[in-house]
Amino acid sequence: MSTISLPGLTTGIDTTSIISQLVTIKSQGLARHQLKQASYTNQLTALDAIKDEVASMQTATKALADAKNLKIYTGTSSDSDKLTVTVNSNANPGSHTIDVKQLATTETWIQDNSNFTYETDYVGEGVFIYTYGHQSRSITTVANETTLQDLVNLINNDSSNPGVTASTLYYNGSFHLMLSGQNAGENYQISIDNKLTETWKGTDLTFTDNGDNASSTTKITSLDQFSYNNEYIFEDDEKIIISGTNHHGSALKDFELNITSNTTLGQVIDAINEQFDGVATAKLVNGQIWISDNMSGESQLSLNLSYSPGSSPHTLSLPTMKVSQEGGGNQNVLDLGTFTKTQSAQSALLKVDGFPSGSIQEVQKLTFGSSATGYFTLSYNGKTTNAIDAAATASQVQNQILSAFGLNEGDITVEGDSTTGFTFTFNTSFGDTEKLSVNATGLAFSGTNTAYITEETKGSNGYIERSSNNITNVISGVTLQLSDVTEAGNPVKITVSRNVTSLTDKINKVVSAYNTLIADLIDKTEYNSETKTMGILSSNTAVSYIKNQFKMIISSIASGFTGSSDAHVRASDIGLTLDGKGYLQFDADVFNNATDEDFACVLDLLGATKTSTNETGVIQYYNASNTYTKSGLYNVQVEVKDNQIISAKIKLSSESEYRDATWSGSLITGLTKFTEGKPNNPENSLQLTVDLTQSDGTYNANIAVKEGIMTNLYNQITDLLSTDGRMDLATDALNTKIDTVELTIEKENDKIDTYEKRLKEKYARLEKVLTDIQQQYSSISQLG
Numbered sequence: 001m002s003t004i005s006l007p008g009l010t011t012g013i014d015t016t017s018i019i020s021q022l023v024t025i026k027s028q029g030l031a032r033h034q035l036k037q038a039s040y041t042n043q044l045t046a047l048d049a050i051k052d053e054v055a056s057m058q059t060a061t062k063a064l065a066d067a068k069n070l071k072i073y074t075g076t077s078s079d080s081d082k083l084t085v086t087v088n089s090n091a092n093p094g095s096h097t098i099d100v101k102q103l104a105t106t107e108t109w110i111q112d113n114s115n116f117t118y119e120t121d122y123v124g125e126g127v128f129i130y131t132y133g134h135q136s137r138s139i140t141t142v143a144n145e146t147t148l149q150d151l152v153n154l155i156n157n158d159s160s161n162p163g164v165t166a167s168t169l170y171y172n173g174s175f176h177l178m179l180s181g182q183n184a185g186e187n188y189q190i191s192i193d194n195k196l197t198e199t200w201k202g203t204d205l206t207f208t209d210n211g212d213n214a215s216s217t218t219k220i221t222s223l224d225q226f227s228y229n230n231e232y233i234f235e236d237d238e239k240i241i242i243s244g245t246n247h248h249g250s251a252l253k254d255f256e257l258n259i260t261s262n263t264t265l266g267q268v269i270d271a272i273n274e275q276f277d278g279v280a281t282a283k284l285v286n287g288q289i290w291i292s293d294n295m296s297g298e299s300q301l302s303l304n305l306s307y308s309p310g311s312s313p314h315t316l317s318l319p320t321m322k323v324s325q326e327g328g329g330n331q332n333v334l335d336l337g338t339f340t341k342t343q344s345a346q347s348a349l350l351k352v353d354g355f356p357s358g359s360i361q362e363v364q365k366l367t368f369g370s371s372a373t374g375y376f377t378l379s380y381n382g383k384t385t386n387a388i389d390a391a392a393t394a395s396q397v398q399n400q401i402l403s404a405f406g407l408n409e410g411d412i413t414v415e416g417d418s419t420t421g422f423t424f425t426f427n428t429s430f431g432d433t434e435k436l437s438v439n440a441t442g443l444a445f446s447g448t449n450t451a452y453i454t455e456e457t458k459g460s461n462g463y464i465e466r467s468s469n470n471i472t473n474v475i476s477g478v479t480l481q482l483s484d485v486t487e488a489g490n491p492v493k494i495t496v497s498r499n500v501t502s503l504t505d506k507i508n509k510v511v512s513a514y515n516t517l518i519a520d521l522i523d524k525t526e527y528n529s530e531t532k533t534m535g536i537l538s539s540n541t542a543v544s545y546i547k548n549q550f551k552m553i554i555s556s557i558a559s560g561f562t563g564s565s566d567a568h569v570r571a572s573d574i575g576l577t578l579d580g581k582g583y584l585q586f587d588a589d590v591f592n593n594a595t596d597e598d599f600a601c602v603l604d605l606l607g608a609t610k611t612s613t614n615e616t617g618v619i620q621y622y623n624a625s626n627t628y629t630k631s632g633l634y635n636v637q638v639e640v641k642d643n644q645i646i647s648a649k650i651k652l653s654s655e656s657e658y659r660d661a662t663w664s665g666s667l668i669t670g671l672t673k674f675t676e677g678k679p680n681n682p683e684n685s686l687q688l689t690v691d692l693t694q695s696d697g698t699y700n701a702n703i704a705v706k707e708g709i710m711t712n713l714y715n716q717i718t719d720l721l722s723t724d725g726r727m728d729l730a731t732d733a734l735n736t737k738i739d740t741v742e743l744t745i746e747k748e749n750d751k752i753d754t755y756e757k758r759l760k761e762k763y764a765r766l767e768k769v770l771t772d773i774q775q776q777y778s779s780i781s782q783l784g
Contacts, residue, residue, distance in 0.1 A: 013770070015763040023756050030748040037741045039536075044734045046524050046536050050543060051727050053517040058717040060513040063506045064710035067607035072502045075478060078493040082484040085494045091477030093498055097491040099351040100482055104184035104469045107345035109192065112338045114174040119149040121175075126334030128155075129193040132181060134281035134292040135162035136197035136325065141334055148175055155179075164190065177336060185347045185467020187281070191296075191382065192339050198247075198299035198327030199292045202319025206287040207265060213287035216266030220259055225317040233622075233667050233689065234260045237310030240318070242272055242303075246279045247293050247379065248439035249300030250452055256308075259316075272303065277455055278434015289319055294434065295382050298328035348482055349463035351491075352474055359428035362459025364436055366422040369448030372440075376451060379437040380405050390418050390443055397422055423456070431461030500595055503606075504588055507576070510710065514550070514584045521547050522581070542730035546720065547582070553712050554578055558605055559631035560706035565613065567598040568605045571709050608706035618694050619701035622667065622687040629670070630682030631707035638668065638699050643692045650683050653702070659683070666690050 064070065073093065075085035083098060115121070125143035128151065129136065139154045146154070148168060155166035163182040168175045181188045207214035208224045221228045238259040244252050257263070257271045265284055272282040272291065280301055282291040293301045307316040366378075368390075375387035378401055385404040388397055398414035401407070401424075413425045426433055440451035464474055469482040478496060486492055524535040525543055537543045554571045555578060561569040568574055575590030595602050604611070610629050612621035619636050632652050639647035648668045649658035659681060661668050668690060670683030679685075688703060707715075720727050 013767070015767060019756065019759045019763060022759055023752060026755050027748075027752055030745060030752060033741055033745050033748060037738060037745060040734055040738045040741065043536055043540070044731065044738065047540065047543070047727070047730060047734065050517070050520060050524070050537070050546070051721065051731075053513070053520055054546065054717055054720060054727065057510070057513040057517055058714060058721065060506070060510040061710045061714040061717065064503075064510065064606050065708070065714035066609055066711070067603040067611070067708060068609075070503065070603045070607050071477075072499040073477070073496050074499040076495050076497075079486075082482070082486055082492050083494075084481045084483070085496075086479045086481075087496055088477045088479075091475075091496050093496050095493060095495045096353050096475060096478075097493055098480065098486070099354075099491045100348070100484070100486045101351075101463055102346060102349040103482055103485060104348040104467055105343060105346050106181040106184050107188060107190045107341065108178065108180045108343040109190050109339045109341050110169055110178045111176040111336055112340050114176045114337075116148045116168075116175040117173070119152075119168055119175050120147045122146060123148055123151050123336070124334060126332045128334040128336070129196060129296075130155075130164065130179065131191045131193055131197055131296065132162045132164045133183065133188045134197070134294055135199065135290075136193065136292070136296065136327075137162060137164075138196060148177065151177065163188065177339075179339075181345055183467070184345065184469065186345055186465075187347075187467055189345045190341075192336075193296045194333045195297040195328050196325060197293045197296045198301050198323065199290060199325040200301065200303055200321045201291075201324040202289040202305075202321050203324070204322075205317060205319035207284075208287055214265055214284075216264060216269060216284050218265050219261070220263045220265065220268075220316065221261055223265075223316075227313075227315045229313050229664075233665055235311055235665075236260075237308075238312045238314065239308045239310065240268060240271075240316075241306045241308060242275050243306075244276070244303040245300055246276070246437050247295045247299045247301055248377075248437060248441065250438055250440060251450070252276065253452070253454070276435075279437050289321070290324070291321070293327055295379055295384075295437070296327060299326075301327070347465040347467050348469055348471065349461070349465060350471075350474070350480075350482070351463060356460055356462050356464070359431075359462035360457065360460040361428050362426040362430055362433050362455070363457035364424045364426075365416075365454050365456050366424070366436070366438055367452055367454065368418055368421065368443075369445060369450035371446045372418060372443040372451070374444050375442040377439045377442075378404075379439070381434065384439075387442060393417065394422060426459055428459070429461055430459055431463075431465065432459045498595065498599060500592060503595075504586075504591060507586055507591070507606075510713075511576075511584045511586045518547070518582050518584070540730060542720075542726040545726060549716055550713065551578060551582060553709060553716065554584065558608075558707065558709050559712065560608070560612070560633060560704045561605065562633065562704060565704070566604075567601045568594055571605075574602055574605060576709075604706055604708060606708045606710045608708040609711055610705050610707060612704055612706060617701050618691045618699045619668075619703070620689045620691075621703050621705070622689045623685075624687065624705050625685035628672070628679045628684040629686045629705060630679075630684075631705045631712075632682065634683060634686070634703045634705060636668075636688060636701045636703055638690055638701075639697070640690065640692060640694060640699065641696045645690055645692070648690075650686070652682055663690075666692050 069089055071089040071091070073087045073091045075087040077083055077085050082100065122144055123141050123146055126141055128139040128141060137158060137160060139151065139158065141151060152166040152168060155161065155164065165180045165182060167178050167180070169178045179190055181190055205225065207218070209218050209222050210224065214223060220226055236258055239256045240259060242255045242257065246252065252275055255271060255275045257268060269282050269284050269289070276282070278294060280291050280293050282289060291303050293299045303321045305318045305321065307318055309315065372390045375389050377387060378385045380401070383405050385400045388400050394414045394416055398412065401412060401414070402409065411427050411430070414422055416422045424436060435455055436453050438451050438453055443451060466474070471480040471482065474480065521543060524537040525547070526535050526538070528535070554576060557569045563569055571577070574594045575587035577585050579585055610624040610626045610631055619638055635651050635653050637649045637658060638645060645663045645668070648661040648663050650661045650670055651658045659671065661670055661683070663669070666689050668688040670686040671681055672684055673680045686705065719725050
């Protein structure tokens with residue numbers, strides 16, 4: 001305020017007190033505004049506290065807001081020394097017996113005889129060639145320069161090392177080169193070669209998903225290289241065609257892989273490997289398809305991939321496979337002598353619940369396209385027979401392959417002849433073995449110029465085979481960690497059971513967060529009989545909405561649930577109730593009984609995300625948007641003529657008028673129209689399928705789109721806390737009021753300052769006039 005001072009009370013009048021009293025009277029309006037400002041500020045502080053508590057509820061409900069993540073189980077093992085078990089949400093309750101015959105192991109090779117007294121001894125000049133996991137590598141050494149330790153480092157530091165660790169072993173006064181595989185399983189064998197194996201790569205195209213390299217689990221429909229219409233339903237005529245030739249140039253029969261919405265890149269790789277069946281091995285490396293010959297030396301291997309869209313509107317780009325490393329070569333092979341395999345790469349062998357129950361002999365057949373003369377050779381596991389005359393008997397062929405492949409009598413039995421074809425039956429111990437490879441370049445045919453091997457019966461050694469002791473893909477949702485083999489007739493029992501405790505813990509967190517919020521809402525919105533005042537936020541509509549909306553969600557039948565098809569339809573059915581004051585109560589006994597009665601329904605009631613339970617009918621639920629589709633019971637009416645949809649209408653059961661829907665083929669979609677970012681209709685993005693094999697007519701269906709209680713609460717809270725949500729708007733409104741009253745206070749202060757200044761000036765003049773009068777009076781008195 002102004003600092004004008006009065007000259008003193010020479011007149012005996014206390015003008016300062018008078019001015020102060022007048023200013024105080026004038027400031028009464030200002031005080032009212034300041035009280036209002038304090039009230040708004042306190043309301044804002046209280047609202048911020050409510051927002052924090054709502055945010056805590058958001059965190060708690062999110063943990064229960066998706067039924068797919070609520071199938072929580074626990075796994076136990078009867079013998080944790082032999083195997084342990086962990087489970088995820090894809091598991092199913094039950095018990096299983098596990099027989100473990102063999103653990104998966106890695107492979108190790110050690111140099112037999114060594115002249116290396118020191119690791120710094122030179123290895124000589126040449127090319128050291130080895131193959132691991134069907135991938136060949138060559139390491140070049142230099143005379144009088146490359147030492148044994150250098151060779152170890154060159155192998156280990158090779159940027160294209162397929163997974164081999166080199167080291168040295170000191171034994172009997174010498175250092176020996178040792179190669180160890182890093183991966184377990186029979187597909188990861190090591191060989192020391194004198195020729196390279198051929199590798200083809202699709203380097204012109206890297207499969208990506210949103211710009212990142214795709215993996216074996218990436219769906220074809222998710223690839224950046226795939227144009228996908230999500231309104232189209234796959235009709236089983238969309239294919240990837242796999243063709244090629246083996247090591248000897250013999251053509252493989254074309255294989256067609258049907259593409260569905262769930263087909264993955266891993267399935268494409270599996271199909272390629274199934275087609276080559278041990279003759280070559282394909283894998284996905286950083287989004288690229290690679291394939292390597294399983295035999296070293298010059299090769300006529302080839303692979304071609306093509307795409308046929310069928311009746312679909314889709315497109316898919318596939319790589320052009322080209323030679324990356326040619327097989328064979330005339331390298332000056334580094335002579336390090338012989339190597340001994342000290343540990344074999346083998347796969348884990350196990351049975352689950354006694355399955356497989358028995359072994360199956362692998363049967364393969366060599367077929368000639370027409371009568372032939374001349375000779376042919378057969379290859380298996382990297383070994384090749386001598387020339388076999390086309391007129392050879394089955395016994396002669398059998399003797400040739402047993403000798404060439406280093407097998408024993410009874411390992412492979414040969415029947416037939418060149419006219420009917422030779423049949424090769426493998427001993428059951430071979431299981432699903434690699435396919436024989438035929439080189440028919442020495443044959444002259446009378447007609448069709450071809451000879452090929454087919455797998456007539458896929459073999460099985462009577463065990464499930466896996467390349468790791470950490471097994472994730474045998475029992476759904478269960479991971480087995482194998483540590484030791486089991487005794488015959490004494491399997492390990494594993495048990496998968498529902499972990500209801502985890503669910504109740506999550507529900508209790510929701511209850512705690514909810515009741516903390518309700519206690520604060522009661523304190524800040526209701527009448528306090530002790531202070532005889534209303535709560536500070538009693539008139540705040542956003543806060544009132546929270547209380548009422550949450551109460552309605554918990555008290556009402558969950559959206560999309562019906563008593564006719566669902567065992568549990570409201571929160572009270574699973575032990576969640578509101579008491580007289582609005583606090584949430586949880587009865588664990590009721591919850592446990594509900595889970596025993598229908599566990600899946602409990603999970604849906606908690607966390608269904610716009611899903612549905614299909615029942616038999618012409619019209620079926622297909623998909624919905626968790627963001628745009630409104631949950632509830634829909635009435636659908638479809639007219640079919642000549643196996644085509646000619647009319648599709650849809651509405652919520654609570655509505656009186658149907659709305660038109662769109663369709664493509666057998667897929668119906670609710671209109672996807674928006675106004676200011678919000679759906680115009682409740683069925684936005686709802687998709688249904690129609691069985692078009694039915695006769696002409698009009699078909700009706702009731703489709704329930706379900707939203708769980710916790711899902712609904714979580715979505716409501718997310719909307720409340722979103723930008724421009726009710727909480728933001730309420731905060732903005734209070735901030736606007738605070739800003740407005742602050743401006744009013746500033747103006748009032750300015751007015752009071754001006755008023756006080758005028759008063760001081762006025763009373764200063766009065767003081768002066770009175771002082772002058774006194775002086776004049778005093779002067780007159782002196783004259784008298």
